[in-house]
């Protein structure tokens with residue numbers, strides 16, 4: 614998916630259409646890193662120490678897990694920054710796409 618660098622969009626703070634800058638944001642940190650039953654917690658408990666192949670508790674997940682790649686696309690998080698009030702607001706729902714490119718070109722009117 615290709616995106617323009619600037620786009621005219623509704624700003625909820627200015628309550629009108631203004632020029633917006635587009636930037637991509639990461640979807641967030643690690644999910645449920647310290648939840649019950651997580652690998653991270655198990656490692657703190659002392660699993661995955663010592664010699665040999667630790668399988669599930671090792672530095673890398675078990676072979677069968679990283680060999681299969683089911684998801685080739687991700688949902689994108691686009692942040693719109695208003696050029697007038699400099700406030701930013703995001704998309705409600707991201708679209709699933711492989712790669713997102715922000716284009717430098719501006720449309721000629």
Ligand SMILES: [Zn+2]
Nearest residue numbers: 624627695698
């Ligand atoms: Zn604004």
